[in-house]
Amino acid sequence: MAFRLLQNLRHLPAKVGRLSRSLRASQARPDDAWALGLLTPAEARLYLGMDARDREHACRVTRGLLAAHPQASPALRAAALLHDCGKSLRPYRVHERVLVGLVPGRLSRALPFGALYVRGAHPALGAELVRRIGGRARVAELVERHHTPGGDAEAALLHRFDDLE
Ligand SMILES: [Fe+2]
Numbered sequence: 001m002a003f004r005l006l007q008n009l010r011h012l013p014a015k016v017g018r019l020s021r022s023l024r025a026s027q028a029r030p031d032d033a034w035a036l037g038l039l040t041p042a043e044a045r046l047y048l049g050m051d052a053r054d055r056e057h058a059c060r061v062t063r064g065l066l067a068a069h070p071q072a073s074p075a076l077r078a079a080a081l082l083h084d085c086g087k088s089l090r091p092y093r094v095h096e097r098v099l100v101g102l103v104p105g106r107l108s109r110a111l112p113f114g115a116l117y118v119r120g121a122h123p124a125l126g127a128e129l130v131r132r133i134g135g136r137a138r139v140a141e142l143v144e145r146h147h148t149p150g151g152d153a154e155a156a157l158l159h160r161f162d163d164l165e
């Protein structure tokens with residue numbers, strides 16, 4: 001029993017190492033050259049501004065979708081690559097500004113309001129980004145609907161393959 005425990009402990013540093021590597025952006029290997037071929041120049045700049053882990057996830061979603069639906073429209077392919085681009089934003093909200101003034105520094109850094117806000121609003125924020133940089137209107141629409149497709153068949157497809165990830 002004690003021997004077993006010691007053996008398990010011996011493997012702990014390797015386990016922790018693997019976990020921290022999986023969390024670090026530098027370890028992500030997105031297939032950017034392939035992805036850029038599916039985007040307009042403006043959309044490509046937005047894609048490259050995404051975190052490497054989000055780009056890797058986006059490539060996997062797009063490849064999965066294309067494997068099952070090789071006839072997917074160009075807008076759907078681009079939307080699959082950009083669907084989480086809203087996560088690149090970390091806006092400083094008014095309530096955060098107020099909180100930072102009221103709450104002691106150490107406590108305010110631990111409050112997750114900004115991160116929570118971005119997580120919930122990233123489809124709308126992403127769609128706004130696509131529109132602002134001059135991306136295709138249909139791409140923006142699909143990004144906006146990727147968690148709530150409603151009756152949009154293409155958005156529903158994107159939602160399904162995003163969920164499989
Ligand atoms: Fe998302």
Ligand SMILES: [Fe+2]
Pocket residue numbers: 057083084162
């Ligand atoms: Fe996603």
